[in-house]
Amino acid sequence: IIYDELMNNVSYLMSFFSQHAMNVIGIFAEEQTLVLQIVAGVLHLGNISFKEVGNYAAVESEEFLAFPAFLLGINQSRLKEKLTSRQMDSKWGGKSESINVTLNVEQACYTRDALAKALHARIFDYLVDSINKAMEKDYEEYNIGVLDIYGFEIFQKNGFEQFCINFVNEKLQQIFIELTLKAEQEEYVQEGIRWTPIDYFNNKIVCDLIENKVNPPGIMSILDDVCATMHAVGEGADQTLLQKLQMQIGTHEHFNSWNQGFIIHHYAGKVSYEMDGFCERNRDVLFMDLIELMQSSELPFIKALFPENLQADKKGRPTTAGSKIKKQANDLVGTLMKCTPHYIRCIKPNETKKPRDWEESRVKHQVEYLGLKENIRVRRAGYAYRRVFKKFLQRYAILTKATWPSWKGDEKKGVLHLLQSVNMDPDQYQLGKTKIFIKAPESLFLLEEMRERKYDGYARAIQKAWRKYMARKKYVQMREEASDLLLNKKERRRNSINRNFIGDYIGMEEHPELRQFVGKREKIDFADTITKYDRRFKGVKRDLVLTPKCIYLIGRDKVKQGPEKGLVKEVLKRRIEVERLLSVSLSTMQDDIFILHEQEYDSLLESVFKTEFLSLLSKRYEEKTQRKLPLKFSNTLEVKLKKENWGPWSAGGSRQVQFMQGQGDLVILKPSNKMLQVSIGPGLPKNSRKYEFPFDCPSEWIRVLILSVHFTFISQSLPYPPPILCSSLFLCSIHRKIFALSITLLSLPLPPSVRRQTTNRPPPAGGRPKPQPKPKPQVPQCRALYAYDAQDTDELSFNANDIIDIIKEDPSGWWTGRLRGKQGLFPNNYVTKI
Incomplete structure (x- = not known):
């Protein structure tokens, strides 16, 4: 069940x-x-x-x-x-x-x-x-088809079925010869390529022996004729067929007969076919009567399966199996000739179907009848790659400037120019009438590799430009955000608004003694040497380091004991997690003092780069806490002290910092008991922002520079500094020309010191001879147009009309010079050569 x-x-x-x-x-x-x-x-x-x-x-x-x-x-x-x-x-x-x-x-x-x-x-x-x-789809597309048919069959006893299978294989071998051997050699002749012809066996003569219709008729035509004249009994028809074959094609060089059948010399070897049953298997007894019977069906579906026109086909013979095979084989050949066939040749090493069992004679026979030897000889002597000139130029045009984006002139000369530019050996290629032929695949790989390198180089250039653009965009955005932190809240120093942000002013990569206090994979956002004020308002130097996680204050102390006694070593003075900050306090004046407020105690710090530090700190704080960093602006600030366990100051408590209006740009500190008075002169207005020169509109920024120069000479104060890092010598020369032009156009009065130097004096009285002029200096010199305050230790500070020795001129806009025995960098748009 x-x-x-x-x-x-x-x-x-x-x-x-x-x-x-x-x-x-x-x-x-x-x-x-x-x-x-x-x-x-x-x-x-x-x-x-x-x-x-x-x-x-x-x-x-x-x-x-x-x-x-x-x-x-x-x-x-x-x-x-x-x-x-x-x-x-x-x-x-x-x-x-x-x-x-x-x-x-x-x-x-x-x-x-x-x-x-x-x-x-x-x-x-x-x-x-x-x-x-x-x-089926409603649009054309490329297809890949796989043709898998019976292979060549040679048995002890071969009949009509083996005859049909071997005929189809013979036809496919003919296509193989036409497409790989004959067509290739004919193409070389047509293109005028130097070539030594390779002999091979063309099996078309065997195909004609089987399928020819007349002069002389082929085996299939004779077979159909015998089947058409067969009577009710097929006895004796096979012998009649054999006799007719001997009469019609008995002298053919690829045909032999014997008393029981015939032999055909196929490309795969000689095959003997026995005549028994040939005629009966070839006959197709689907006469018109049976087709008419099916067309009389009451079911339209069955009628549609038999669409023959009986009136037109009544006079013809019924199709035979052989004629059907021949028609299907020719249709298959027609389909394959429209495609680009690729051949997979399977070699059968043995009959046991076991690994490591090798029958050399069988394998050798298959290699011979598949024509592999001739094919390899043609391929080895021939050219692995061929392409029409136009397509070749289009693919490899990028390799030279002359061919990119398109070659102007004769295409053949363009191809030759490409090959010579890559130093390809002339023995590796030939130029035909319309195509280029390349012999070794390695030569083609050379072209492909160079093409890939070109594209890779251009892709890297595009990526570099894009990354530069995005980095610049991010940098500008960061500076704007930093400026917005203090906008309308705090006065600004004159030289700080247009300053570039660097981040690491210490060079942490070159100071492992500082890097040891930071996590291994922590990124350094900011690092600078600052001043920290203790509870007595005494300033000490500290290294301030900001990472995405923490703020580090690193100092230096003498080792009091041990083998390193007396040595000054770096010590981590404080580590503040970013999210533990409560707020940051600043004054409304142009000073550099700020206070970091934390739960335990506060830190009173002073840094020239406070704006950059606060912008980075604000960003990291927002990432950690999902809220803005509280910034407090007041001229009276309170500092909470750390509780100590020694001395009179152990109680902790707090201190007060009071800011007062003073004179000048230097900070004056007056500590008194628990208060620190800070006085400093007025800075730039609170609404001051960095001015970005609109480089797409030169006339606008030229006008701004002229007005800036005009303002400088009227007020005789420090000038609004032009962009220090000139992107090119062109911009720097423009600054100098604008300055000279503005003097002429505005007719401004020169400073007294300059007027005194340029006033016409009467010639000296006679008597003492005129002294010899001083020899010209050995190095070129320049005169400062207006004052410049150094922003880094390797820069020069100078006043207007100072004479500077020029040691080196650099296209970047930063020159190296010497003034009063000190050597350093200075911007060339602040000076003019003399």
Whole structure:
């Protein structure tokens, strides 16, 4: 019972999968039923058997006719009639006459089988066509097809089936020769390439031996002719075929005969075919009667499977199996010739199907009959790569400036220019009439590698420009955000607004003694040496380091004991986690003092780069806490002290810092008891912002510079500094020209010191001889147009009209000079050569 249920379930599952597959390809339910109905009809046709009655065939049991007739939608009596007889048309004296020919048992069996085969073949073609239609698209595209057929067959006894299979393989070998051997060598001749022809066997003569129609007729034509003249019994037809073959093609160099068959010299070797059953297997007994029977079906679906025009085809012979094979093979060849075939040659090393079992003679024979030796010789002597000049130029135009973006002139000369530019060996290529031929794949790989390098270089340049743009954009945004922190809240120093942000002013990578206090993978956002004020308002130097996580204050102390006693070592004085900050306090004046407020105690610090530090700190604080860093601006600030366990100051408490209006730009500190008074002169207004020169509008920033120069001479104060880092010498020269032009146009009065130097004096009285002029200096010199305050230790500070020795001029805009014995860098747009 379990076995029966299991088998029933298996049958049900197979039926389910078949119907599911037909659903997927879009076959309607009614058509699915008809497909299964025809398959059942084919199976029931196999149950019909025949008996001999008076030398003619009769259906042995007519009850087996009813169900297939029902399934196929045809009349039962007509099915019986067409299986045991057929209509034959004959002509005599210009008149045509139809004769009803009764079949014998052998012919009736062939007719039944032919009908079953025809139904099965046509329903199979219908399913294939349905699948193709389901996958068909409304646009053209490239396809890859795989052709897998029976290989060449050579058995002890070879018959009609082996003859057909070997014929198809012979046709495919001919395509292989046409496309790889013959076509390649012919192309070399057409293009005028120097070439030594390679001999090979062209099997077209064997294909003609099999499929020729006339002069002389081929084996298939003779076979069809013999089958057409066969009578009711096929006995003796094979011998008749052999005799005709000997008469018609017996002298052919690739044909031999013997008493039981014939031999064909295929490309794969000699194959002997036995004549027994050749004619019977070639005959197709699907006469027009059976087609007419199927067209009389009540089912339109079955009628559509047999679309033949009986009126037009009645006079012709029924197609034979050989003619069908020949037509299908030629159709296949036509399809393949439209494509670009690639061949996979499979070598069978043994007959045992075991690893490491090698039959050398068998392998050698396969290599010979597959034509691999000739193909390799042609490929080795030939050129692995060929391309028309235009496409070659388009692909490798990027390698030279002359060919990019397109070559102007003769394409052949352009190709030659490309090859010479990459120093390719002339023996590795030849130029034909329309194509270039490259011999070794390595030479082609050289071109491809150089092409990839070019694209890689350009891609890197684009990436570099993009990253530079994004970094500059981010940098400008960061400076704007930093400026916004203090905008309308705090006065600004004159030289701080346009200052560039550097971040690491210490060089942490070169100071491992400082880096040891920071986490291994922590990024350094900011590092600078600052001043920290203790509870007595005494200033000490500390290294301030900011990372995404913490603020570090690093000092230096003498080692009091141990082997390193007396040495000054770096010591971590304080570590503040960014998120533990409560706020930061600053004054409203232009000083550099700020206070970091934390839960335990505060830190009073002074840094020239406070704006940069606060902008980075604010960003990291917001990342950690998801809120803005509280900034407090007041001229009276309070500092909470650290509780100590020693001395009179151990109680902790607080201190006060009071800011007062003073004179000048230098900070004056006056500590008194628990208060620190800080006085400093007025700075730039609180609403001062960095001015970005609009480089896309030169006239605008020229106007601004002229006004800046004008303001400088009227007020005789420190000038608003132009951009220090000139992007090119052009900008720096423009600054100098603008300055000179502004003096002329505005007719400004010069400073007294300059007027005194340039006032005309009367010539000296006679007497003492005129002193010899001083020799010109050995080094070039320049005069300062206006004052400059050094912003770093390696820079020079100077006043207007100072004479500076020029040691080195740099295109970046920063020159190296010497003033009063000190050597350093200075901006060239602050000076003019003398």
